[in-house]
Amino acid sequence: MSVNGRYVASIDQGTASSRCFVFDDRSRIVSVSQQEHRQHFPRPGWVEHDPEEILRNVLLVVRVALDKADLTPQDLCALGIANQRETTVLWDARTGAPVHNAINWADTRTDRLCRELARKFGQELFREKTGLPVTTYFSGPKIRWLIDHIPGLRERAETGEVLFGTIDSWLVWNLCGRHVTDVTNASRTLLMNLHTLDWDPDLLDALGVPAAMLPEIRPSSEVYGEAGAPLAGVPVASALGDQQAALVGQTCFKAGEAKCTFGTGSFFVLNTGARPVTSSNGLLTTLAYKLGSGKPMYALEGSIAVTGALVQWFRDNLGLIGSAPEIETLALTVEDNGGCYFVPAFSGLFAPHWRSDARGVITGLTSYINKGHLARAVLEATAWQTREVVEAMNTDYGSALSELRVDGGMTPNNLLMQFLADVLDVPVTRPIVAETVSLGAAYTAGLAVGFWPDTDTLGKNWHKAAEWLPSMDGVARDRAYRKWKKAVARTVDWVDDDE
Amino acid sequence: MAELAGELRLPKGTVYGILRTLQAVGFVEQDRESGKYQLGPALLHMGSSYLDGNELRTRALNWADGLATRSGESVRIGTLHENQVLIVHHVFRPDDTRQALEVGSLLPAHATALGKALLANHTYIAAEFAPGSLASFTPATVTDIYRFRQELEAIGQRGWAADVGELFHGTASIAAPIEDRRRVTVGAMGIAGPIERLCDGRLPRPEFVDYVMEAARAVSRELGAIPW
Secondary structure, eight states: OOTTOSEEEEEEEOSSEEEEEEEOTTSOEEEEEEEEOOOBOSSTTOOEEOHHHHHHHHHHHHHHHHHHTTOOGGGEEEEEEEEOSSOEEEEETTTOOBSSOEEOTTOOTTHHHHHHHHHHHOHHHHHHHHSOOOOTTSHHHHHHHHHHHSTTHHHHHHTTSEEEEEHHHHHHHHHHSOOEEEHHHHTTTTOEETTTTEEOHHHHHHHTOOGGGOOEEEOSEEEEEEOOTTSTTOEEEEEEEHHHHHHHHTTOOSTTOEEEEESSSEEEEEEEETSOOOOSSSOEEEEEEOBTTSOOEEEEEEEESOSHHHHHHHHHTSOSOSSTTHHHHHHTTSSSOTTOEEEOOBTBBOTTTOBTTOOOEEEOOOTTOOHHHHHHHHHHHHHHHHHHHHHHHHHHHSSOOOOEEEESTTTTOHHHHHHHHHHHTSOEEEESSOOHHHHHHHHHHHHHHTSSOOHHHHHTTOOEEEEEOOOSOHHHHHHHHHHHHHHHHTTSSOSOTTO | OHHHHHHHTOOHHHHHHHHHHHHHTTSEEEOTTTOOEEEOHHHHHHHOOOOOHHHHHHHHHHHHHHHHHHHOSEEEEEEEETTEEEEEEEEOOTTOOOOOOOTTOEEEGGGSHHHHHHHHTOHHHHTTOOTTOSOOSSTTSOOOHHHHHHHHHHHHHHSOEEEESSSSTTEEEEEEEEEOTTSOEEEEEEEEEEHHHHEETTEEOHHHHHHHHHHHHHHHHHTTOOOO
16 A cells, blocks of 8 residues: 555556656655657548557556656555547447547537537537537547447447547556546536436437446545555546646636636637636636535636647647747748738637637738748647637636646746747746646646545645736737738538538 | 769759759748749758747646756746746746746846756857846846856856845845756746845755756657656
């Protein structure tokens, strides 16, 4: 047993890579390890991962992180998991073998299915029960697609021979042998009722998903079990969606507190307290977290699918930069975007528009534009998309954001952070320990085993590391925003019904 | 080429072949008018310590945050830019007081720990400082070029640098070099704070020197420098 361990480890299983962080009780990073996994794009709009590659990488990064710090599993008092949400894995309950690649959250193959579901049952049914619109983003339709497309799968799912899980379930099942998920992950399936926090029979019926394949829904902070070898004895004590983990890592424990994580995609999450708040402006009502037997806390979320992913695309598909940080260097070779705007609707538009018929667009091109301007437009796309989400949030919640707490892989980009402050017209602050996803998973796990006593103690560990103040002229900002909105209008109506 | 062949005591044909190869990779170039050979640009880059500042910041961020937490002081990472220190990263002192972000600002290299840590590992740049070119900021600023070079040598030996009230009265800074996988110094990382906190009298406290060196070492490891 590792209850006397002096450290907590957390796994951040993300879209692009898996990482393990080891923290001490002062929230200091003791060691880190990271391993990227392959992105498979079998067809345009399709995105998949190999679940076994992910599992191997997770075990590897934990081992490497421990080795780097000269620690053993006995030094850990808990292991927490934060995961990319919605990504769907189906596996054989007996052999553990996946029946298909994991279908990623950004995958859009369920587009026609979603439109049929919306037509047949109406968006209202889903929004009322789950707080979500019916779109390709969520797991439920992905499960149905797999059932429809793999012969014999329906029968096996109905008997529980084949199990479903988001990545948290896949990992916990492999580590501890229990088939569970937490409320935040379950709240992204379109199958869980937001009010009962249980699978909803009407939704299972509508989506055609058998109950036998579903995991048990548990709190985000709880000892699910002890890990087997190679982490023998370590309590697996938390699971939550990565964005919710970041909310916890940013210690946003009170209603009204919010953060935005800038990574492959960007996610603005506002803690709305013990009651769910409906959105009429394209945001998602979702779970923030549930700590043990405490009340579930809800959140409003603005999800932006493509932000850092655009920089990676610029690097890997266009080859215009050698590494992601170089985007800032390239963008600084020019003074502004030269009039061009890039709306990366690669998987359609997410919040607040939710248009699955949209695809990416670069507009405003003239012979003046060079790769420096494009690099600027790539960065500015993140800021403008955030602005749209913040506006929706202010309207839904009824009060305006006064400061933005940020975290995630894009925060080292000073140009972006300053531009963000400029277009939002509020100060942007970054905490020390920008790795809030990992920290949040560690906090949630640590609370479950008593490594930290309560959330107030965690709040005392939050300190400002940097701050960017708005410096843009209001007229210039309004003009640029107007252009941005024009660019967005040019992304829709692209995908045809027969595609 | 005749000179080279004579010096190397190799047949001209052989020397010619070698020169062609060296030219192809940029280590040697030939002056078009005189036909003479000279060292090429690639050689200069091999020894150069250029690492994109944005890349450096991204790779160092977690360790810089950690250093700020451990030391309780603000952290800066700098690179050499035309004999000054360019701040490529700045982490606030973690006491939630009002501070301004200094990324992009330039500091004098001879009066800051960051600058001294960088210059100690770029002695050819330090060698170009003319006597009298070191400006004075406080009575403690080192303005004597010979004394400065001696200090740089000591820094090169012990692996860390300090400024005690040499830029601002009452403020001290401690810094260590960051190396990449070629063991070339690509930047420096340090803390800055009140003299009475960072120093015992005029001597930097060993625990702060340790924190800084450990953090710089961690970034160097991250960049591929052999772990030590």
